[in-house]
Amino acid sequence: MAKVQVAQISVPEGWIDFGIGQPHVDILPLDQLTRAATHRLQQGDRNILQYGMQQGNGNFRGSLSQFLSTEYGAPVDPDHLFITAGISQALDQICALHTRPGDTVFVEEPSYFLALRIFADHGLKVISTPIDENGLIIEALEEKLVKHKPVFIYTIPSFHNPAGVTLSANRREKLVSLGEKHDFLIVADEVYQMLAYTSTPPLPMTYFDTSERVLSLGSFSKILAPGLRLGWMQAKPSLLEPFIVCGYLDSGGGLNPFVSSIVNSMIELGLQKDYLNFLRKTYRDRMVALNKALRQHIPVLRFTDPDGGYFIWSYLPEGTDTEALLAEAKKRQVGFQPGIKFSSAKGFCNYLRFCFAFYGEEDLMEGVERLSRIIR
């Protein structure tokens, strides 16, 4: 049979591409999901095949709330959870229900480049506002708010993609105050929240919500498996209401009820917790290894140590063009993401993003070795 493409990205044999921001297929938990599926399917409950409840299956929201409560060390109310088909789906739906073409939204500079594509599809005007080592710079944001009125700000508060930084608790409070003062929503992409290796981030953004304006988005893509297309939104019930009653959900029912039921078993059997712990250990080791290799072999490269997530965001002396560098790198079968990709203002030309989640330590070191021959 001819070989056909089945996954989003296929890496050529022999390449090491630090640009890939996803888990490697080799560590995806097929055995655990097989156990979970068997556990769920053998219970004889045909309801898992029926149109789901719009907000998400009540049993699953119960299990998820318990799991999250333990991981966060803070209570999660099942009624504050809405089951999504992943963060991309949630962002798309937020745009559909809260914005109209021509509306303004704020993003961080830099930001997750594929979220910018979703906003573009909805015809939104995107204004970027800078971050530093503690996340969004509040004063800079205030200045932008003098001129612009955003519907929402899209932020990645914990272990930022690409910058690796975490928004401090103090700034989280100030961000919510600004949201209140200028009446905008805060859409927090918290996909890396639980991938903390050397320090714990503040609680998800919704815990700082004093005025019903924060949507915290979580996902099983980075803590279980992307192919499940399953995530959640945690927010005050008044904020979930428009999603629960929208036409799309009224017609199709809940988003991914069948998959929810299998992941419910992953949680009930303790497999999700174990796998998350395995990931934390694996990714921490990889982060440390990449960090060390970069410092040792490419000392000209500067970066701040991340405490979690997937990425090391680094820079070379000003004037370096990392897009041109990438072309050179490709000749040696090594890749990364050039900084400009994460900018809505064509900035970060001397930056590059490394992902340490995809490869094992040996490959990470081999990749750095290859890069060190072109970056001196």
Place this chain on the structure above:
Amino acid sequence: MAKVQVAQISVPEGWIDFGIGQPHVDILPLDQLTRAATHRLQQGDRNILQYGMQQGNGNFRGSLSQFLSTEYGAPVDPDHLFITAGISQALDQICALHTRPGDTVFVEEPSYFLALRIFADHGLKVISTPIDENGLIIEALEEKLVKHKPVFIYTIPSFHNPAGVTLSANRREKLVSLGEKHDFLIVADEVYQMLAYTSTPPLPMTYFDTSERVLSLGSFSKILAPGLRLGWMQAKPSLLEPFIVCGYLDSGGGLNPFVSSIVNSMIELGLQKDYLNFLRKTYRDRMVALNKALRQHIPVLRFTDPDGGYFIWSYLPEGTDTEALLAEAKKRQVGFQPGIKFSSAKGFCNYLRFCFAFYGEEDLMEGVERLSRIIR
């Protein structure tokens, strides 16, 4: 443990609600899906857990094309298939990518009421155009096109919801010609296409496409299980392109790759074909039973026999208010959908929709019996 709601609709004990337009949970194929899941998960392919290819897993599109080719009796090219998360998701995405608020779309009068909700969420102006026993009335559509310029027309060509009628081949050709002349897309909701009991409908709308403007939407919700959230779009590749490259798909990857892989096994093992044949026999028997019971016990009710699908669309003498009748019916623990729900022009006040897919023959007869006491 407290009982929590898990499915979209819960029917009170003892009720017979002809208004429910979904399969009954009792006939959903849990055993078959368990076999399919086991078959797939035991193959050891972790790619089913990875971000999927934007258009949908190539192997799955191959299997689906073979299955559809056999059922349709016409070739289906895997490259003309795009995997969706069900028709509701597809409609939502079509609106997001092809329309802007204030744009006009055409729907049939009557039409599927929950599609109307999706269009409303996207701020679309909806114009309705009438149907008769052969589907859309082409002359009436032409008249509407003098005054309005729709982005698309939403049509349910085979075994229409609620009307049960099927658009003739001749009219399908004329509809495409009109689309060409007035430059609008044709969005065909073909969820009942394969549920043919007493006569075969013409081929799906995309087979009549001469000018790259027809999107044929299919779904596993009515032929397998709604909770899977899996469907497809069949169209010329140029029409699929905007969906494949959109930001939502670029970010999240294919829609439901994990579930696709399980349904792939349903098809490969022949279980999908067997189950579809079981459904056809079951629903045909139910359709015949309801038809007979209605003619016998409520002769004042008039309707045309459907040849497939889920529904009998019937009417009472003009002046009857079926919403008021429903209030009466509820006192006897029996329900139906009043016609006005399917109208974007507040029409069909004397119509009612019966679904014969949800209940077994005994319940169908008991329901008719209860209704006959209030409709004379």
